[in-house]
Amino acid sequence: MWRGCAKHAEGAEVDVPGEADMIEIVKEQLDVGLVSENPEVVDFWRDEAGLVFDHSIPVVKGQVQYRFDERGTVVKVNVRAALSGDQRSGIQELLIARDDLEAPREMADPDGNRVVLVPTGTDGVTQIGVRISVRDLGRTMAYYRNVLGFEEEAPNRVRCGDSVLLFDERADAPSGFVLAQRGWLYLTVQIRDCDAETARVEAAGGEVAVRPMNLGAVARMAMVRDPDGNLLEISQRAQWTGPLPEE
Numbered sequence: 001m002w003r004g005c006a007k008h009a010e011g012a013e014v015d016v017p018g019e020a021d022m023i024e025i026v027k028e029q030l031d032v033g034l035v036s037e038n039p040e041v042v043d044f045w046r047d048e049a050g051l052v053f054d055h056s057i058p059v060v061k062g063q064v065q066y067r068f069d070e071r072g073t074v075v076k077v078n079v080r081a082a083l084s085g086d087q088r089s090g091i092q093e094l095l096i097a098r099d100d101l102e103a104p105r106e107m108a109d110p111d112g113n114r115v116v117l118v119p120t121g122t123d124g125v126t127q128i129g130v131r132i133s134v135r136d137l138g139r140t141m142a143y144y145r146n147v148l149g150f151e152e153e154a155p156n157r158v159r160c161g162d163s164v165l166l167f168d169e170r171a172d173a174p175s176g177f178v179l180a181q182r183g184w185l186y187l188t189v190q191i192r193d194c195d196a197e198t199a200r201v202e203a204a205g206g207e208v209a210v211r212p213m214n215l216g217a218v219a220r221m222a223m224v225r226d227p228d229g230n231l232l233e234i235s236q237r238a239q240w241t242g243p244l245p246e247e
Helices: 040-048 137-147 194-203
Strands: 031-036 052-060 063-070 073-080 091-098 105-108 114-119 128-134 151-154 157-160 163-169 183-190 207-215 219-225 231-237
Touching: 031 231, 040 063, 040 073, 073 183, 091 183, 128 137, 137 151, 137 157, 137 163, 194 207, 194 219, 194 231
Parallel strands: 031 073, 091 114, 128 163, 183 231
Antiparallel strands: 031 183, 052 063, 063 073, 091 128, 105 114, 151 157, 157 163, 207 219, 219 231
């Protein structure tokens, strides 16, 4: 466990002076979740994107989550019996670094969710990257840097552990909190203390969408949202942090 998302190139963790307290992560990779009503999306992630299927879990009645591994990142494919709309989040695409590529390889799942396999190092991506459209780049960078405590690497890029987020400023980017009905849904960061991190984010001016709650004995989670409403799950898993606090 360590305080902060920033790292030296050779892998040692560092603090970044002059920025807000940095989120205390227990896993170096961010996770990403999407939602679909099409079971063929599951086949895509295994057979075309080439991710390793780990296991599936029932989430709620009518919804199963299929979990795929990409070198520590969990791609969580939530398949629901039916979706009520076509609302999308600002998450545009997932970038996955591959050492054996010389040029990007673009693809999309049956719902149109974009995935790009990129040569390692493209746009700073050494493991996974997530491209997000936002309405105000300066506002977004200030949030991820000063509220969440992610490391700023470039004018439109932040890092948390091994994973990077890339922001594209667009006037038509989704904005306002409307839970996505399909497609890319949220990011997840695995942390040591869900309650402490949620309180820290809120004290720094961040907005809490879902207050900390236990998911059985497996995890304690909360949701915070960036200025455009894009969701970040703050997850404390008992397998890494020990028994969860009682509610």
